[in-house]
Amino acid sequence: MEKILVGLKRVVDYNVRVRVKGDGSGVETEGVKMSINPFDEIALEEALRIKERGEANEVVIVSIGSGDAQQQLRTGLAMGADRAILVETAEAPDPLSGARALLEIVKRENPELVILGKQAIDDDNSQTGQMLAALWDRPQATFASKLEFDGNSARVTREVDAGLDIIEVDLPAVVTADLRLNEPRYVKLPDIMKAKKKPLDQVPLAELSVPDSPAIAEKNFEPPAARERGIMVDDVAGLVSALKDKGLL
C-alpha cells in the first residue's frame, strides 16, 4: 500500500499518579510529564513494521492538540515516521470532533490504512477509531493484536472478552491497536537528530471546517471513593480465619 496514517495523542505519562485539582475543575497537569499515548505508540510501531516489511511506502503521523504536541510528533518522527501533521487547537476536541478532524486529514492524504490506539489513557474513551470508521463509511478492526495483509484486504486478530476474534476487512480501513500487537522500539539519539529535519505541517483546526458537535459537558471532577486499608494477617491460618469471619468460606 502507498500510505499509512497513524494518530498520536499527547497524554499524561503512564507512570504519573494523576490527582484531581482541589476545586474539582479538572486533574493536575501542571509540570506533569507528558508522552505519546502508549496505545498510539504501538499503532505507530505497527505501521513502521509494515513499511519495513515492504508492504507500505509511507507512514504519516497526525496529532490534534496544542503546539506542545509537536514534542510527541518529533518523537514519532524519531521512531521512523516519514512526516507529521499537527492539527492545532488550544482546546482538546471532543471525540466526535476529533474523529471529524481526522476524517478531513484522511480525505487529504488518502491512506489505505489508518491505525490508532484502542484508547487514550487520559479520558479512557475508546471512541475515536470507531467514529472515524463510521464517518468514513469504512471497516473498523478494533483491539487488534495481529495484522496481516492479503492484496486489498487485511486479516485482523482482535482481543475480545471471550478470547480472540479474527475478521477480514477490505482496505481502506481503520485499525485500533491493543497492547500485544507489538512492543514499540526505543528511540536512538541519532534518530532524534534526524527527526528534526523531517517535515511537520501545522494546520489550524478551524481550517478543516469541522461542524460543531453536541459536546458532553464535564461538570465536576472528584477523586474516586477510596477503599480503606484492611488488616494484615501473619500466616495462612490467620487468612483462613479472617475469611471465615467475613462469611466468605
Added chain:
Amino acid sequence: MAKVLLIAEHDGTSLNPNTAKCIACAAQIPGAEIDVAVFAETAGDIAAEAATLDSVARVLSSEGEAYRGALAAVLAPQIVKLADGYEYIFGPSTTFGKDLMPRVAALLGVNQISDLMSVEGERTFKRPIYAGSAVVTVEVPGGVPVIATVRTASFRAVAGGNSAPVEALDLAAEMPDHTRFIASETGKSDRPDLQSASRVVAGGRALGSEENFDLIYKLADRLEAGIGASRAAVDAGYVPNEMQIGQTGRIIAPDLYIAIGISGAIQHLTGIKDAGTIVAINKDEEAPIFEVADIGLVGDLFSVVPELTEALN
C-alpha cells in the same frame, strides 16, 4: 417517559449476564421505559431470556446470518434505523459494546459517554477517567440522544420473572460486506466465567511461568473461582489475553478477589475496585495492592498458595 434502547450482548446462543446489569443502570433513569434489542443469527432463545428480565418493556428481535460475529459495521446501521424516538441508547462497556456503540454514536452525529458508572439525573452521569484515578460528572446537552456504554461492574443485575413481549423487527438497513467475520478462538473452560464469578483468584508476574500458574488454577478450583491475571502475566505469556483484569482488560466485581503476586498498579486496581473483599498475597510488604486489600498476607506465594489450597480442603 424516557425511552431507552438497550443493545443485548450474547454469544450466539445465550444472553450475556452483563445485559441484566445494563438494564439495572437504565432502570435508574427517571421514567425509563426499556426496550432490549437482540441481533442474532438465531434470536429466539436469547430474546426469550431477555424477556424474563425485570424492567424490560419489550424485546425487539432481529435475525440474520450477517449478525454472526456481531460486527460493528453490520450492527451499527441497524441500530441507527431503530434509533428514532429513543432518548437513550445503551450497550455494555465490554469489547462488544466498546466496538459497537461509538460507531452508532458517530452515525447519529453525537458523542458517547464511555463507562457510565452512575446515573445522577435525566442527563447527568458519572464516569471514571485516568484508569479510575478521577471520576467526572458529565451532562449531555438537550435535544440529542444519550449514547452510552455501561460500566457493568457498577450495577447489580436485575432479577428475572418478567414476561415482556417479544417483537420481530424488519429493519431493511444496509448490510455492508466490507467487513467479514472469520472465526472466534475462545478459551473453552469449565471454570466460572471471570466476568460473573462470585470469587476470582488472579496471578501476576511473580508466578514466573505458565507452569507455575498451575498454583492459581488449583486454588481457584478449590474455591470454585474464576481466574484472572495482571497485564504483566498476560504480556509474559503465562495466560491468554481474556484473563487480563484492569484498565484495558476486564472490569470485575466479585464478592471475593484474591490477588497473588500482583503488585497492584493503578491500571490493575481500577479493574477490581468494586470487589466485595480483596485479599492480597505478596512477598513485598510495600506493594501498593496492600493499600486497598481488606486482608493482606506478606509471604512467598510458592509456599503460601499451596498451603492455602491445602487448608481449604
